[in-house]
Amino acid sequence: MATVKLKNIKKTYPNGAVAVRGVDMAIEDGEFVVFVGPSGCGKSTMLRMVAGLENITDGEIEIDDRVINKVSPADRDVAMVFQNYALYPHMTVRGNMAYGLKNRGLPKAEINQKVTDAAKMLRIHDYLDRQPNQLSGGQRQRVAMGRAIVRDPKVFLFDEPLSNLDAKLRVQMRIEIKRLQRRMGVTSIYVTHDQTEAMTLADRLAVINDGRIEQMGAPIELYNNPATLFVASFIGAPQINLIPVQFDGKNLNSGDLQFSGFKDLPENTDLILGIRPDVLEPNNDGQLEMQVDLVEQHGAENLVYGALNGASTTDGYNTEICFKTDQNTQPAIDSVLKLHFDQNHAMVFNKETGERLI
Amino acid sequence: MSNINWRIILNHTILLIGVIFMSLPVWVAFSTSTHSAETILREGLQFWPGTNFIGTYREVLFEQGGVMKSVLGITMLKNSMILGIGFAIGKVIVSMLAAYAIVYFRFRLATPLFWIIFLTLLLPLEVRIIPSYEVVAGLGLLDTNFGLIVPLIASATGTFYFRQFFKSIPEELLEAARLDGATPWRFFVDILIPLSKTMIAAILIIMFVVGWNQYLWPLIMTTKEENYTLVIGIKQIYQILSEGGELPQYQKAFALTILATLPPVLVVLFFQNWFVKGLVESEK
Amino acid sequence: MKRVQFEHSTIPYLFIAPQIIIIAIFFLWPAAQAVHQSFLLEDAFGLSSQFVWFKNYFDTIGDASWRQAAWFTTVFSVLVTFLSLGIALLLAVKANEVIRGARTYRTTLMWAYAIAPPVAGLMGNLMFHPLIGDLYKFLNAIGWDFNHKLDSFDAGFVVVLIAVWKQVSVNFIFFLSGLQGISKAVNEAAMMDCKSPTRRFWTITFPLLAPTTFFLMVINITYAFFETFGIIDTTTGGAPGGSTNTLVYKVFQDGFRGADLGGSSAQSVVLMLIVLALTVIQFRFIERKVHY
Numbered sequence: 001m002a003t004v005k006l007k008n009i010k011k012t013y014p015n016g017a018v019a020v021r022g023v024d025m026a027i028e029d030g031e032f033v034v035f036v037g038p039s040g041c042g043k044s045t046m047l048r049m050v051a052g053l054e055n056i057t058d059g060e061i062e063i064d065d066r067v068i069n070k071v072s073p074a075d076r077d078v079a080m081v082f083q084n085y086a087l088y089p090h091m092t093v094r095g096n097m098a099y100g101l102k103n104r105g106l107p108k109a110e111i112n113q114k115v116t117d118a119a120k121m122l123r124i125h126d127y128l129d130r131q132p133n134q135l136s137g138g139q140r141q142r143v144a145m146g147r148a149i150v151r152d153p154k155v156f157l158f159d160e161p162l163s164n165l166d167a168k169l170r171v172q173m174r175i176e177i178k179r180l181q182r183r184m185g186v187t188s189i190y191v192t193h194d195q196t197e198a199m200t201l202a203d204r205l206a207v208i209n210d211g212r213i214e215q216m217g218a219p220i221e222l223y224n225n226p227a228t229l230f231v232a233s234f235i236g237a238p239q240i241n242l243i244p245v246q247f248d249g250k251n252l253n254s255g256d257l258q259f260s261g262f263k264d265l266p267e268n269t270d271l272i273l274g275i276r277p278d279v280l281e282p283n284n285d286g287q288l289e290m291q292v293d294l295v296e297q298h299g300a301e302n303l304v305y306g307a308l309n310g311a312s313t314t315d316g317y318n319t320e321i322c323f324k325t326d327q328n329t330q331p332a333i334d335s336v337l338k339l340h341f342d343q344n345h346a347m348v349f350n351k352e353t354g355e356r357l358i
Numbered sequence: 359m360s361n362i363n364w365r366i367i368l369n370h371t372i373l374l375i376g377v378i379f380m381s382l383p384v385w386v387a388f389s390t391s392t393h394s395a396e397t398i399l400r401e402g403l404q405f406w407p408g409t410n411f412i413g414t415y416r417e418v419l420f421e422q423g424g425v426m427k428s429v430l431g432i433t434m435l436k437n438s439m440i441l442g443i444g445f446a447i448g449k450v451i452v453s454m455l456a457a458y459a460i461v462y463f464r465f466r467l468a469t470p471l472f473w474i475i476f477l478t479l480l481l482p483l484e485v486r487i488i489p490s491y492e493v494v495a496g497l498g499l500l501d502t503n504f505g506l507i508v509p510l511i512a513s514a515t516g517t518f519y520f521r522q523f524f525k526s527i528p529e530e531l532l533e534a535a536r537l538d539g540a541t542p543w544r545f546f547v548d549i550l551i552p553l554s555k556t557m558i559a560a561i562l563i564i565m566f567v568v569g570w571n572q573y574l575w576p577l578i579m580t581t582k583e584e585n586y587t588l589v590i591g592i593k594q595i596y597q598i599l600s601e602g603g604e605l606p607q608y609q610k611a612f613a614l615t616i617l618a619t620l621p622p623v624l625v626v627l628f629f630q631n632w633f634v635k636g637l638v639e640s641e642k
Numbered sequence: 643m644k645r646v647q648f649e650h651s652t653i654p655y656l657f658i659a660p661q662i663i664i665i666a667i668f669f670l671w672p673a674a675q676a677v678h679q680s681f682l683l684e685d686a687f688g689l690s691s692q693f694v695w696f697k698n699y700f701d702t703i704g705d706a707s708w709r710q711a712a713w714f715t716t717v718f719s720v721l722v723t724f725l726s727l728g729i730a731l732l733l734a735v736k737a738n739e740v741i742r743g744a745r746t747y748r749t750t751l752m753w754a755y756a757i758a759p760p761v762a763g764l765m766g767n768l769m770f771h772p773l774i775g776d777l778y779k780f781l782n783a784i785g786w787d788f789n790h791k792l793d794s795f796d797a798g799f800v801v802v803l804i805a806v807w808k809q810v811s812v813n814f815i816f817f818l819s820g821l822q823g824i825s826k827a828v829n830e831a832a833m834m835d836c837k838s839p840t841r842r843f844w845t846i847t848f849p850l851l852a853p854t855t856f857f858l859m860v861i862n863i864t865y866a867f868f869e870t871f872g873i874i875d876t877t878t879g880g881a882p883g884g885s886t887n888t889l890v891y892k893v894f895q896d897g898f899r900g901a902d903l904g905g906s907s908a909q910s911v912v913l914m915l916i917v918l919a920l921t922v923i924q925f926r927f928i929e930r931k932v933h934y
Contacts, residue, residue, distance in 0.1 A: 384765070402776055455658065464648070474662065487894060494668070514661065532647075571761075596764055615764050623757065634819065
């Protein structure tokens with residue numbers, strides 16, 4: 001059980017590439033923190049610095065108030081689950097799980113006990129004497145988890161552990177990981193680029209972009225109250241609708257469209273109006289007009305995609321729009337719909353800086 | 359951190375010793391080859407290059423009696439080139455065709471023929487050198503390029519490289535090609551050969567080196583000096599040296615080792631990546 | 643073989659024909675001749691020959707000089723294989739570990755691959771030359787009464803040294819690529835599980851290199867048996883007193899120099915059987931154990 005503190009950590013590679021630009025973070029004992037962000041944002045580098053697999057260019061990492069910058073990975077008392085499992089191909093499942101314990105000189109009986117317990121917990125005790133190449137992807141995943149669990153570490157590190165599994169197994173394992181972590185109460189850091197995984201697993205979520213923390217908080221907090229345009233568009237599936245607008249002192253304007261009810265916004269500045277798909281609803285008094293071109297039926301809900309009529313087009317923002325509705329609402333293709341949103345649920349961002357204004 | 363630095367220094371020290379161990383003999387051979395026979399006899403091997411570079415190499419390459427009684431160094435170089443290139447090209451063609459048949463066709467004698475080809479891997483030319491010589495002599499092929507090169511192609515290493523490579527090509531490709539109506543010949547020419555380009559290049563390089571470095575077979579196959587390769591010249595000059603004489607021409611012996619070494623080394627260095635890839639592929 | 647194949651009655655035979663014809667004429671026929679001749683005894687002028695069953699074989703195996711060559715070949719192969727594999731593995735591990743100059747090291751350690759064994763032999767011969775060879779002088783200066791022309795141990799030393807030198811680069815190339823083939827994540831997992839680099843090497847890296855190592859053992863034994871011919875021919879020529887004769891070199895010596903065709907053929911056949919036996923051992927016992 002441990003706390004992890006990152007104090008202004010930075011990472012610059014020898015070739016000059018900057019991966020992490022100064023990150024501060026305090027992770028509580030037993031907390032499950034997820035780093036999420038696009039590929040190349042530095043999230044994996046941060047995790048690997050905690051693991052000791054990357055040198056720390058600047059700043060300090062503390063586990064339980066002990067600075068571990070110079071401590072070797074094996075002595076940090078952390079365990080990691082790798083993306084492609086990284087099982088030792090020449091060892092049996094038992095050998096894989098026992099290896100780290102053997103190296104620490106634990107007595108044989110104790111190792112056996114721990115391995116058996118972990119294997120039972122993960123339901124892999126039938127495969128203990130098999131080699132990794134005789135296992136399915138899901139089973140290998142469990143072995144990788146088992147290898148981390150038996151070490152009884154202060155911190156679990158997960159580096160996109162589910163990305164090699166098929167969709168169904170991914171959901172299953174996601175739930176299992178969350179349950180295990182709850183039960184064991186071990187502080188965990190989990191890296192993913194999948195926002196669903198991030199939302200469902202995290203106690204707290206850190207959205208990373210370009211080597212910095214964009215925003216950190218409870219998942220639902222980030223969904224409802226994104227601090228930046230980046231967070232708003234990264235969190236939430238389907239993605240938030242973004243409409244380029246300008247403020248004239250009274251209304252937000254975009255091409256032929258006008259949205260009233262906004263105030264205290266800068267004039268003559270490029271702004272972005274963000275509306276989540278679940279905030280929009282078909283309504284004849286709606287502020288938006290859409291031409292439907294696709295309806296995706298997900299079972300309980302339908303996602304309706306189409307073109308937004310009348311909006312101005314700016315670089316990087318298309319005029320596509322999407323809204324979420326129940327399974328019974330199924331507009332015809334090519335029909336034109338009016339959509340309504342409550343401006344209390346709309347967000348406005350500065351286009352240039354990405355800063356949230358409303 | 360300081361113990362890690364020690365480790366880095368140790369690593370580099372070991373590697374440098376390795377580099378010296380591998381390179382020093384060749385460097386000394388080169389340096390010594392640029393000194394005069396008198397200097398070498400008086401002072402032994404030389405570490406620094408001398409002034410006689412052009413003199414020695416011109417004599418060895420272009421002058422009658424420079425190394426052998428009648429044949430010029432440049433002629434031996436040419437013979438080595440013919441052997442290296444001829445062997446490489448012949449091997450690639452023959453083995454690629456055979457590998458194509460083995461991998462892509464279902465035919466009655468496939469299995470026994472495969473085992474015959476496999477058998478050649480086990481028994482190198484050296485073991486059956488005398489009967490091979492007799493067969494080639496009986497066919498009147500002594501002192502011919504054909505007699506020199508073709509028997510060397512009998513060993514099927516290349517076939518196995520290509521077989522391995524063809525097997526790694528996805529099956530869907532053949533299925534797609536058949537749906538597109540490709541005949542076996544078209545599939546080979548339009549799809550397989552373009553796909554194998556790197557592999558072909560790699561095998562050409564490896565086989566050039568192997569061919570160039572042939573020793574025993576050319577040694578017994580060539581009876582006339584004018585057909586000597588550089589590597590055979592090595593053997594002759596070695597005999598001349600050990601017979602003695604008034605002033606042994608050590609610098610020429612060294613020059614010849616350098617000349618015999620340089621072309622294959624340059625090829626390997628120049629095409630390093632292909633070469634390594636091709637070589638390592640053979641392991642699978 | 644592929645699951646999807648062409649079916650055709652003539653084309654595959656056309657494709658495979660060049661290879662098979664060459665093998666038939668220049669491999670099968672000579673090999674059959676070797677077997678045939680090994681049962682014959684020729685008279686001194688090669689005019690007539692007589693079928694003598696296994697006499698040549700008994701003579702071969704009973705011959706002290708053949709047994710000496712067999713013993714030397716064994717010791718020589720073991721030494722060359724282990725020394726060149728050991729040196730190459732050490733260098734490959736280090737070259738894989740360093741970051742700075744990795745490519746330069748790779749290049750400078752592998753290029754000797756392209757040097758022909760007899761060329762290496764001549765170079766070595768000159769390095770150990772009694773008149774000009776610095777190594778000869780050095781060894782004598784440090785108190786080793788070194789003379790590879792007269793002393794069979796010294797001659798063996800020279801041959802082994804040159805053969806190892808020549809073979810390090812091939813092994814280095816394969817080991818390095820083997821090391822690079824080990825998944826980075828597996829190495830990292832090992833770093834988190836085990837603090838000591840040495841222990842990591844013996845428990846993770848070395849076992850994972852096993853397929854490469856066994857493949858190289860076969861390559862190296864073959865090399866020591868056959869390809870070192872050029873080295874021996876240009877350094878000791880089997881001297882002194884046949885003490886550095888390998889089996890292959892002896893086949894050549896007896897067949898060409900000694901013109902004992904029957905005996906030399908019998909030696910060839912015995913050699914073929916030894917190689918076949920080694921291959922079978924490799925396939926049966928080793929291959930199965932080391933592949934994951």
